Amino acid sequence: MNAKFITGGALSKTLKGAAFSKSVFMGASFMMVCLLTTSAKAVNEKVVVAVIDTGIDTEHKDLKKTIWINVGETGKDSQGRDKATNGIDDDGNGYVDDVNGWNFVDNNNQVSDQEGHGTHIAGIINTQFTQTKHGSADLQLMALKYYSPKLSNQMNIINTIKAIHYATMMKAQIVNYSAGGAMPEFYELQAIQNARKLGIMMVVAAGNETEDTDVVRYYPASYRLDNMISVAALSKDGGLTSFSNYGKNTVDIAAPGKLIYSTLPQNRYGFLSGTSQATAFVTGHLAAVVADKKPANYKLAFESLFKQAVYSPALKGRTKFQMALLNEIP
Numbered sequence: 395m396n397a398k399f400i401t402g403g404a405l406s407k408t409l410k411g412a413a414f415s416k417s418v419f420m421g422a423s424f425m426m427v428c429l430l431t432t433s434a435k436a437v438n439e440k441v442v443v444a445v446i447d448t449g450i451d452t453e454h455k456d457l458k459k460t461i462w463i464n465v466g467e468t469g470k471d472s473q474g475r476d477k478a479t480n481g482i483d484d485d486g487n488g489y490v491d492d493v494n495g496w497n498f499v500d501n502n503n504q505v506s507d508q509e510g511h512g513t514h515i516a517g518i519i520n521t522q523f524t525q526t527k528h529g530s531a532d533l534q535l536m537a538l539k540y541y542s543p544k545l546s547n548q549m550n551i552i553n554t555i556k557a558i559h560y561a562t563m564m565k566a567q568i569v570n571y572s573a574g575g576a577m578p579e580f581y582e583l584q585a586i587q588n589a590r591k592l593g594i595m596m597v598v599a600a601g602n603e604t605e606d607t608d609v610v611r612y613y614p615a616s617y618r619l620d621n622m623i624s625v626a627a628l629s630k631d632g633g634l635t636s637f638s639n640y641g642k643n644t645v646d647i648a649a650p651g652k653l654i655y656s657t658l659p660q661n662r663y664g665f666l667s668g669t670s671q672a673t674a675f676v677t678g679h680l681a682a683v684v685a686d687k688k689p690a691n692y693k694l695a696f697e698s699l700f701k702q703a704v705y706s707p708a709l710k711g712r713t714k715f716q717m718a719l720l721n722e723i724p
C-alpha cells in the first residue's frame with residue numbers, strides 16, 4: 395500500500411493522560427484502499443470491534459479468546475501450509491497473513507502491544523461486553539496497531555486512516571478510537587464517511603484537555619457524523635473528571651474514565667484514567683447492544699445504547715443529552 399504525504403502540517407495539541415495525540419498534515423494525498431467486494435455477511439453470533447490503538451496483547455489470558463480471526467487467513471493453502479504463516483495474502487485484501495489484524499507501524503502482522511494502552515482498552519471493551527450482554531454472542535477484537543511514540547505525528551495519522559479503511563474493508567461493526575487531535579484531516583473524515591456508508595459505528599474520545607469542544611474542536615470526535623459517538627470521562631462521583639473535554643453540542647455521552655482497572659500486556663493488570671477508557675466502556679456496551687438487539691442500523695443501535703444510560707444533572711451544559719453510562723464499572 396502506498397501513502398504519500400507532504401510534511402510540515404500544523405501540529406495538534408498533545409493529549410494529557412492515557413489518550414494519544416496525533417497531528418495532521420496539510421495537502422496530503424493518500425491512496426485509498428479498495429473495498430473488497432465479497433458478499434459475506436457478518437455472522438450474528440459474533441460482534442467484531444476494531445481497536446485502533448497501540449496493538450493488543452493477543453496472548454493475555456483474559457483476551458486470548460476474544461481476538462478477531464480473519465478466516466481468509468486460516469486453514470491450509472493448496473500446498474498444505476498454514477495460511478496464517480505462509481507469507482501469502484490468501485484473502486487478497488492487500489495484507490499478508492493478517493490473521494488478527496494489522497500493524498500499520500511496522501507494516502506487518504505482529505499486533506502485540508508495547509505501550510499497554512491498546513491492551514487496557516481491549517480489556518475494558520471485553521469486560522463491559524461480557525457484563526452487559528444477555529445472549530451468547532461472542533466478541534471479536536480486531537487489533538489494528540496505528541500508534542507508536544517513535545513515529546511522527548504525521549505517520550500516526552496516516553496509520554489511523556489506513557486502519558479505518560482496514561476495519562471498513564474487513565467489516566468490523568464498531569470501531570473504537572481512543573485518541574484524537576486538534577485539527578481536522580480530510581482523508582480521515584473521508585475514511586469515516588466511507589465506514590458510515592456501510593453502517594459501521596465509531597466510538598471516539600472527547601479528549602483529555604478540560605476544554606469545551608463546542609469552541610475548541612477535537613478530531614475525529616468533532617467531525618460530528620451520525621455514525622459516531624464522542625465520549626467524555628466520568629469520575630467516581632458521577633460528574634466529569636477534571637481532565638475530560640466537554641461540550642453541550644459536541645459530546646454525546648459520558649462514561650467512567652477515572653482509575654479504571656483493566657488488562658495490561660504480559661498477563662498484568664492496572665489502573666488508567668482518560669476519555670480513552672470511557673470510550674472503551676461505551677464500545678463494550680454498544681457491542682452488547684449489537685449482539686442482543688441486532689439493530690438494523692446504527693441509529694437504532696445508538697437509541698438502544700442511550701436507553702441504558704441514565705440522566706445526570708451533573709452533566710448539564712457538559713454533554714448533549716446529559717446521559718451517563720454508569721453501571722458495571724470494572
Ligand SMILES: [Ca+2]
Nearest residue numbers: 483485487489
Ligand atoms: Ca490478507
Ligand SMILES: [Ca+2]
Nearest residue numbers: 477482484491
Ligand atoms: Ca497467508
